[in-house]
Amino acid sequence: xxxxxxxxxxxxxxxxxxxxxxxxxxxxxxxxxxxxxxxxxxxxxxxxxxxxxxxxxxxxxxxxxxxxxxxxxxxxxxxxxxxxxxxxxxxxxxxxxxxxxxxxxxxxxxxxxxxxxxxxxxxxxxxxxxxxxxxxxxxxxxxxxxxxxxxxxxxxxxxxxxxxxxxxxxxxxxxxxxxxxxxxxxxxxxxxxxxxxxxxxxxxxxxxxxxxxxxxxxxxxxxxxxxxxxxxxxxxxxxxxxxxxxxxxxxxxxxxxxxxxxxxxxxxxxxxxxxxxxxxxxxxxxxxxxxxxxxxxxxxxxxxxxxxxxxxxxxxxxxxxxx
Amino acid sequence: xxxxxxxxxxxxxxxxxxxxxxxxxxxxxxxxxxxxxxxxxxxxxxxxxxxxxxxxxxxxxxxxxxxxxxxxxxxxxxxxxxxxxxxxxxxxxxxxxxxxxxxxxxxxxxxxxxxxxxxxxxxxxxxxxxxxxxxxxxxxxxxxxxxxxxxxxxxxxxx
Numbered sequence: 001x002x003x004x005x006x007x008x009x010x011x012x013x014x015x016x017x018x019x020x021x022x023x024x025x026x027x028x029x030x031x032x033x034x035x036x037x038x039x040x041x042x043x044x045x046x047x048x049x050x051x052x053x054x055x056x057x058x059x060x061x062x063x064x065x066x067x068x069x070x071x072x073x074x075x076x077x078x079x080x081x082x083x084x085x086x087x088x089x090x091x092x093x094x095x096x097x098x099x100x101x102x103x104x105x106x107x108x109x110x111x112x113x114x115x116x117x118x119x120x121x122x123x124x125x126x127x128x129x130x131x132x133x134x135x136x137x138x139x140x141x142x143x144x145x146x147x148x149x150x151x152x153x154x155x156x157x158x159x160x161x162x163x164x165x166x167x168x169x170x171x172x173x174x175x176x177x178x179x180x181x182x183x184x185x186x187x188x189x190x191x192x193x194x195x196x197x198x199x200x201x202x203x204x205x206x207x208x209x210x211x212x213x214x215x216x217x218x219x220x221x222x223x224x225x226x227x228x229x230x231x232x233x234x235x236x237x238x239x240x241x242x243x244x245x246x247x248x249x250x251x252x253x254x255x256x257x258x259x260x261x262x263x264x265x266x267x268x269x270x271x272x273x274x275x276x277x278x279x280x281x282x283x284x285x286x287x288x289x290x291x292x293x294x295x296x297x298x299x300x301x302x303x304x305x306x307x308x309x310x311x312x313x314x315x316x317x318x319x320x321x322x323x
Numbered sequence: 324x325x326x327x328x329x330x331x332x333x334x335x336x337x338x339x340x341x342x343x344x345x346x347x348x349x350x351x352x353x354x355x356x357x358x359x360x361x362x363x364x365x366x367x368x369x370x371x372x373x374x375x376x377x378x379x380x381x382x383x384x385x386x387x388x389x390x391x392x393x394x395x396x397x398x399x400x401x402x403x404x405x406x407x408x409x410x411x412x413x414x415x416x417x418x419x420x421x422x423x424x425x426x427x428x429x430x431x432x433x434x435x436x437x438x439x440x441x442x443x444x445x446x447x448x449x450x451x452x453x454x455x456x457x458x459x460x461x462x463x464x465x466x467x468x469x470x471x472x473x474x475x476x477x478x479x480x481x482x
Contacts, residue, residue: 020408023379023404024398024402028398031395042388050384054347056348127389
């Protein structure tokens with residue numbers, strides 16, 4: 001005759017199934033949590049269990065930076081110093097002209113230099129972490145730039161904590177940027193397209209009217225439409241025609257100014273007013289290096305050898321160039 | 324007892340190694356998925372509840388960096404943990420050949436689950452993501468797993 005009471009093994013199995021079901025439900029709940037709460041959980045995990053690994057990569061990145069060619073850095077410093085000296089009287093002239101015209105003082109624009117850290121785990125290829133956060137003035141939606149011969153758009157900030165931020169680069173499938181040719185004559189939308197493998201990810205300039213024709217090597221910049229990115233940030237150069245719908249639209253492949261794999265030291269524009277001046281300053285100095293001119297956040301605050309190399313008001317904080 | 328101790332030393336060690344090599348040193352895809360390997364080894368020592376718990380924990384760690392929707396790896400690794408633990412009831416699995424197949428199938432299942440959960444826009448084609456890249460990653464994990472098992476004592480680790 002069978003027992004009416006579960007054997008201990010059956011009870012254990014039942015309990016086991018319940019525990020497994022609870023964890024599965026929790027996993028499904030985590031998937032459907034509101035994005036804000038998901039970001040908080042992810043940030044909490046990164047700030048606790050994964051912190052040692054992120055600190056290791058940060059330390060390695062800093063060591064790599066210090067090992068950079070001193071001669072090349074010296075050449076950059078000289079170029080910037082020359083530029084600063086040649087424009088030394090501009091602030092004073094500007095002030096006088098403003099007084100004459102009765103213009104108000106413009107609020108200073110800001111940008112923040114930061115180290116970009118890659119998680120390098122599967123499924124996180126388009127995400128980078130920055131060692132600056134809300135305490136440095138970084139906000140969600142701020143554009144992230146890097147100098148790679150020419151200064152270019154890396155991506156955008158998606159989440160911010162006190163001293164860290166998470167951004168997505170242009171290869172992320174959610175990335176979109178309203179774009180135009182550098183002369184402002186043709187407008188379209190830039191979006192990423194997955195390659196056969198991740199290293200082959202490309203940018204596509206879409207929505208170009210069919211009657212417009214773009215030559216190869218035409219520079220494409222952000223248009224400022226929609227208010228996500230400020231106007232004028234270089235995104236890439238036209239390579240070739242990708243697709244067309246006769247009588248309707250064309251799309252062009254772009255060669256990005258910044259390759260996502262090269263992103264190491266970046267600049268976060270925390271105030272759009274700074275952008276124009278920064279672009280002018282960095283593009284007017286013809287530097288051979290692919291790296292950012294701005295020293296790291298730490299150096300910008302005067303702690304490292306690069307503190308002397310900071311642009312006029314310090315790399316982490318300088319006035320906008322429009323005066 | 325010795326096997327139990329070996330596995331439970333190996334499980335956290337592999338998890339730490341995964342994040343140290345991938346995130347700490349930034350070695351990327353050249354390094355095998357030690358986290359899934361760790362989960363698959365641990366799940367063979369656990370009941371379903373424990374396997375699910377371990378998978379859930381590892382999934383949260385993975386998702387904190389994920390470019391996909393948060394929760395994709397949490398669900399996928401929890402499922403891998405549950406199914407890994409369930410194989411204890413189905414297979415004795417005391418041979419290297421079984422373990423090779425178990426590790427490869429576990430990793431391939433993870434790739435498939437992530438592909439299904441990641442959504443239409445985030446995932447690549449099934450052939451590329453699961454059949455090509457997934458199969459190669461599964462073989463890589465299985466080979467490295469077997470090498471590690473042999474390195475730490477061979478049959479002592481097998482169940």
